[in-house]
Amino acid sequence: MNSTNIPSHSHGKDFVGRNLFDLDDWSAEDIQVVLEATKIMKEVNKRDYKKLPTLRGKTVCTLFFENSTRTLMSFELAADRLSADIVRFSANASSLHKGESLQDTVYTVDAMGIDLYIIRHSYPGSPQLVNKYTGKPVLNAGDGPHAHPTQALLDIFSIWERTGTLKGLKITIVGDIAHSRVVRSNLIGMKKMGAEVTICGPSTLMPGYMEEVYGCKVEHDLKTALKDADAVMGLRMQLERQSEGLFPSLEEYSKLFTLSSETMKYAKKDALILHPGPMNRGVEILPDIADSKQSVILEQVTNGVAVRMALLFLILGGKM
Ligand code: CP
Numbered sequence: 001m002n003s004t005n006i007p008s009h010s011h012g013k014d015f016v017g018r019n020l021f022d023l024d025d026w027s028a029e030d031i032q033v034v035l036e037a038t039k040i041m042k043e044v045n046k047r048d049y050k051k052l053p054t055l056r057g058k059t060v061c062t063l064f065f066e067n068s069t070r071t072l073m074s075f076e077l078a079a080d081r082l083s084a085d086i087v088r089f090s091a092n093a094s095s096l097h098k099g100e101s102l103q104d105t106v107y108t109v110d111a112m113g114i115d116l117y118i119i120r121h122s123y124p125g126s127p128q129l130v131n132k133y134t135g136k137p138v139l140n141a142g143d144g145p146h147a148h149p150t151q152a153l154l155d156i157f158s159i160w161e162r163t164g165t166l167k168g169l170k171i172t173i174v175g176d177i178a179h180s181r182v183v184r185s186n187l188i189g190m191k192k193m194g195a196e197v198t199i200c201g202p203s204t205l206m207p208g209y210m211e212e213v214y215g216c217k218v219e220h221d222l223k224t225a226l227k228d229a230d231a232v233m234g235l236r237m238q239l240e241r242q243s244e245g246l247f248p249s250l251e252e253y254s255k256l257f258t259l260s261s262e263t264m265k266y267a268k269k270d271a272l273i274l275h276p277g278p279m280n281r282g283v284e285i286l287p288d289i290a291d292s293k294q295s296v297i298l299e300q301v302t303n304g305v306a307v308r309m310a311l312l313f314l315i316l317g318g319k320m
Contacts, residue, residue: 066122
């Protein structure tokens, strides 16, 4: 593939008009096309003049019912870079507070002429509902604890661009597995791309079905989980869950599960450090490792713009 030739299909399946609810219905070949297209978009983002005219005339709507910094801003920047119009629905400033339902809200927004939706909602399955109500392609920007596929794609890209492949890589994901949509989408995507994934966390934050459903290894001892890892991802400790008594105290959690220069000695010497953000420094990760040379945490944010440009380009039928 070169910069003038991003394919519009993968193994006979067209990207145009597709939904991205999660990575389970995107094949390894589809993901590979997204990675290659992201690489091209990243080059575009390095130019002095970063804008492409390719999606001129298309309208993208961001429907965010939950807070976001990275995902919302990077999707809006991605649409802008490709010259699409962007309509932002902000739950706090909307008529939801006057009792309007999700269905009526979506019908109302759709009457304005939207070509593609990006939704974040606490309800798992909300992207499918928006697709059902509108018939337009929908990208899932996080639906409750279920899935966050664009985050997984940017995580996979951040590793792939450094290593050239995920085949045979040992990737360890540490933290609050139970409440993480990031880990679920990453497990599906990373496994499809050939990685061996180990997940690690306290047993109260580790659903019993993970090994069987996702084909990953489960560890409760951090040092064992990190042994010989090529890449390590910390997950946000969802502090709002503390009241549920799922772990005794943050101090105790940190003692056992914090990623630090000390614990990272068990991983490979130059293992990549990832975190989807937002980070709780001092809880799941210490600054000595979050800000280290091994860390690609800010690179993940940079890559988030490029991966979302690639997805909008493919799904809305952009041409280079
Ligand atoms: N990683 C992630 O989804 O971050 P935001 O909540 O800031 O979008």
